[in-house]
Amino acid sequence: MSAIRLLVLGAVRQHGRAHGYQVRNDLEYWGAHEWSQAGPGSIYHALKQMAKQGLLVAHESAPSMAGGPPRTEYGVTERGVAEFFALLRAALTAYDQRTDVLSAAVGFMVELERDEALALLRERLAGIEEWRGSVTSHYVPEGGTGSLGHIGEIMNLWIRTADAGEAWTREVIGRIEAGAYTFAGEGEPFVGVLGEGEENPYATGGPDPGDDG
Numbered sequence: 001m002s003a004i005r006l007l008v009l010g011a012v013r014q015h016g017r018a019h020g021y022q023v024r025n026d027l028e029y030w031g032a033h034e035w036s037q038a039g040p041g042s043i044y045h046a047l048k049q050m051a052k053q054g055l056l057v058a059h060e061s062a063p064s065m066a067g068g069p070p071r072t073e074y075g076v077t078e079r080g081v082a083e084f085f086a087l088l089r090a091a092l093t094a095y096d097q098r099t100d101v102l103s104a105a106v107g108f109m110v111e112l113e114r115d116e117a118l119a120l121l122r123e124r125l126a127g128i129e130e131w132r133g134s135v136t137s138h139y140v141p142e143g144g145t146g147s148l149g150h151i152g153e154i155m156n157l158w159i160r161t162a163d164a165g166e167a168w169t170r171e172v173i174g175r176i177e178a179g180a181y182t183f184a185g186e187g188e189p190f191v192g193v194l195g196e197g198e199e200n201p202y203a204t205g206g207p208d209p210g211d212d213g
Helices: 003-015 020-029 040-052 078-093 099-111 114-138 145-177
Strands: 017-019 056-063 070-076
Touching (some): 040 056, 078 099
């Protein structure tokens, strides 16, 4: 799964309609350019590709405030909304998901109802536990990983990664069960995007040819 599709669909959906620079600004505000492939080129490519695929619809907007050419604004179609939630649910559930994909999903998990988010995370937890058990029973010798020489460090990495993933997932589940965060249907959500003209303290500042598109 690609984190960029989930990130871009989610960012556009939160705005209702957004041009490429707004999406880029939001994702840089999240720091996504540091922990995913969400660079300017990837963002603008994803917007155009998903518009061709019918997940987004493109609208020509007024010229930019800087006096440049008209910008293209994007909105999410019904197919795009379905794709967004399918990606979100899969990313929260999969025990072996890449960190960038899981990070994107955590950023949008409050778009779900609380009970569903909990169910998905519990499914992820069960998957981690099952996977860890499989690794230790099938790949780790009775004498421990040391008997495998330096190759045993691969097993150590797998096990430690599973342990960390399990601990984190349990902590998140606990916080959500205790009432943390505002999920869908519970009231005014946390605003995680920047308003028009609002300064982004985490912006890279580097211009990109797609900024006016």
